[in-house]
Amino acid sequence: MTDQGKTGGAAKPAGAASKGAGVAAKAGEKPDWADGLKQFYDSVVDEPLPDELSELLARFDEDEA
Amino acid sequence: MTGKKKRELPERTAEDKKAFKRELTEVVPHLRAFARGLCGRPDMADDLVQEALLKAWAAQDRFEPGTSMRAWTFVILRNAYLTDMRRNRFRGDYDEGVAERILTAPAGQEEPIHLSDLHRALLTLPPERREALLLVGAGGFSYEEAADICGCAVGTIKSRVGRARSTIASMVEEGKVPERALEDPSAHRAILEELDEVAAGNGVTEPTR
Numbered sequence: 001m002t003d004q005g006k007t008g009g010a011a012k013p014a015g016a017a018s019k020g021a022g023v024a025a026k027a028g029e030k031p032d033w034a035d036g037l038k039q040f041y042d043s044v045v046d047e048p049l050p051d052e053l054s055e056l057l058a059r060f061d062e063d064e065a
Numbered sequence: 066m067t068g069k070k071k072r073e074l075p076e077r078t079a080e081d082k083k084a085f086k087r088e089l090t091e092v093v094p095h096l097r098a099f100a101r102g103l104c105g106r107p108d109m110a111d112d113l114v115q116e117a118l119l120k121a122w123a124a125q126d127r128f129e130p131g132t133s134m135r136a137w138t139f140v141i142l143r144n145a146y147l148t149d150m151r152r153n154r155f156r157g158d159y160d161e162g163v164a165e166r167i168l169t170a171p172a173g174q175e176e177p178i179h180l181s182d183l184h185r186a187l188l189t190l191p192p193e194r195r196e197a198l199l200l201v202g203a204g205g206f207s208y209e210e211a212a213d214i215c216g217c218a219v220g221t222i223k224s225r226v227g228r229a230r231s232t233i234a235s236m237v238e239e240g241k242v243p244e245r246a247l248e249d250p251s252a253h254r255a256i257l258e259e260l261d262e263v264a265a266g267n268g269v270t271e272p273t274r
Contacts, residue, residue: 041203044094044101047097053115057089060089
């Protein structure tokens with residue numbers, strides 16, 4: 001058992017001054033969680049439409065006719 | 066002649082209407098994703114989508130064919146969300162349990178951080194930063210498109226996305242995704258007050274430090 005999960009910020013002192021700066025310096029590279037955001041979005045996009053929304057779209061068609 | 070000239074809307078052909086319906090249908094899953102990110106609760110998010118769809122349908126003559134349906138409908142959904150928020154509709158109604166249950170990661174994928182944590186972190190951001198990050202970081206809009214959707218300058222969007230990213234990054238780095246930020250009445254009130262500002266079109270200019 002190790003503290004593997006914490007290696008990301010290991011070298012960083014707990015000083016308040018380093019907090020924002022460390023993050024800003026990495027602005028160019030994509031952090032791990034950035035994919036998570038996209039994944040969150042895509043996971044909802046991939047869900048089947050709930051009935052009430054499909055029904056609403058179907059009603060729009062009747063509206064046209 | 067009246068002082069205010071109304072923009073002439075071209076007559077829509079049956080083809081146009083069909084295309085509108087098709088494009089609107091295609092964009093519904095994206096509206097759901099945007100709404101879910103904005104308001105947390107899936108049931109409320111879908112209510113919001115329904116509301117936005119009805120409004121979009123009623124306003125279809127104002128859609129310019131060839132432009133982005135996703136951007137156009139996102140503006141409508143965003144406005145509906147801000148209006149509802151101001152009417153207190155979502156106030157104090159956030160149900161973390163529901164959000165967490167629904168937001169399970171797709172099977173077989175390694176998660177650097179649980180989607181539920183990420184979503185909760187997202188929900189603790191001030192609304193204008195949350196929507197900026199959702200649009201750019203999750204929805205894949207360009208800064209320019211996001212600025213159009215939010216009705217603000219490109220630089221403002223960039224700064225909001227940057228701030229949102231660094232807030233989430235430090236939560237993740239420090240392993241401190243707030244557990245109860247939204248249950249805390251004062252935090253919640255602060256968020257809603259900021260929302261009022263955003264909804265009022267004040268755009269909430271970021272204080273420079």
